[in-house]
Amino acid sequence: xxxxxxxxxxxxxxxxxxxxxxxxxxxxxxxxxxxxxxxxxxxxxxxxxxxxxxxxxxxxxxxxxxxxxxxxxxxxxxxxxxxxxxxxxxxxxxxxxxxxxxxxxxxxxxxxxxxxxxxxxxxxxxxxxxxxxxxxxxxxxxxxxxxxxxxxxxxxxxxxxxxxxxxxxxxxxxxxxxxxxxxxxxxxxxxxxxxxxxxxxxxxxxxxxxxxxxxxxxxxxxxxxxxxxxxxxxxxxxxxxxxxxxxxxxxxxxxxxxxxxxxxxxxxx
DNA sequence: TAGAAATGTTTAG
DNA sequence: TAAACCTTTCTAT
Numbered sequence: 001x002x003x004x005x006x007x008x009x010x011x012x013x014x015x016x017x018x019x020x021x022x023x024x025x026x027x028x029x030x031x032x033x034x035x036x037x038x039x040x041x042x043x044x045x046x047x048x049x050x051x052x053x054x055x056x057x058x059x060x061x062x063x064x065x066x067x068x069x070x071x072x073x074x075x076x077x078x079x080x081x082x083x084x085x086x087x088x089x090x091x092x093x094x095x096x097x098x099x100x101x102x103x104x105x106x107x108x109x110x111x112x113x114x115x116x117x118x119x120x121x122x123x124x125x126x127x128x129x130x131x132x133x134x135x136x137x138x139x140x141x142x143x144x145x146x147x148x149x150x151x152x153x154x155x156x157x158x159x160x161x162x163x164x165x166x167x168x169x170x171x172x173x174x175x176x177x178x179x180x181x182x183x184x185x186x187x188x189x190x191x192x193x194x195x196x197x198x199x200x201x202x203x204x205x206x207x208x209x210x211x212x213x214x215x216x217x218x219x220x221x222x223x224x225x226x227x228x229x230x231x232x233x234x235x236x237x238x239x240x241x242x243x244x245x246x247x248x249x250x251x252x253x254x255x256x257x258x259x260x261x262x263x264x265x266x267x268x269x
Numbered sequence: 270t271a272g273a274a275a276t277g278t279t280t281a282g
Numbered sequence: 283t284a285a286a287c288c289t290t291t292c293t294a295t
């Protein structure tokens with residue numbers, strides 16, 4: 001679920017459902033009890049995402065959430081279900097129609113209240129986010145072009161680029177026929193410009209569709225109707241299967257503690 | 270249907 | 283470097 005496109009969607013949804021009205025904030029699990037007490041009953045100003053981070057501003061205090069690997073939000077209308085299990089945080093509000101809306105947060109890595117200044121420090125550590133207008137790809141290239149780290153690792157570094165995760169990493173490298181082990185300083189400006197433009201396109205499509213679809217075939221099919229998407233990816237999680245373009249077996253190896261997938265022929269060193 | 274792996278980061282050792 | 287987080291998705295049976 002959570003690469004940048006997921007957080008972008010969540011921010012938009014929460015903003016539409018809760019912003020401009022008071023929110024009843026609780027922590028049935030108790031782990032966010034102090035933060036919930038601080039925010040409870042206050043008016044939510046806006047919800048925004050930056051990379052994989054989510055910020056909900058209540059006046060001078062902001063709720064900062066990072067979903068990590070298995071954090072999840074569940075949202076609904078009407079009366080919320082009886083809290084059960086590890087329910088970190090619940091929001092309840094009147095909703096746009098006054099019928100009541102709620103959202104439940106579970107499993108997040110980060111759920112904390114920050115001052116404006118602290119929000120600034122979190123943002124200062126993030127590279128440009130392809131989903132943000134006015135994001136500057138040159139800032140990422142400045143880091144990439146003087147790095148001796150493999151491009152496959154740099155793409156996962158949120159200080160270089162914000163919002164890209166393991167799926168977009170594998171797929172963008174494949175689409176541009178870049179070997180994941182190529183060093184950052186050996187990626188030229190034209191190649192980076194093309195990858196950035198493609199990330200903007202793919203991540204926007206991810207926001208629209210609610211999932212990561214990177215193959216042209218699946219995109220064409222998606223336009224005709226909500227068919228099954230068994231071929232949504234070129235290489236991600238396709239270890240040992242034939243490459244969709246050349247038929248060579250897709251390879252996998254750990255890089256930055258995550259499984260990396262690539263075609264050794266289409267993405268030759 | 271059950272079990273393993275996972276779209277990610279922080280914290281402890 | 284390893285564990286924690288404790289849900290969802292994928293794969294094998």
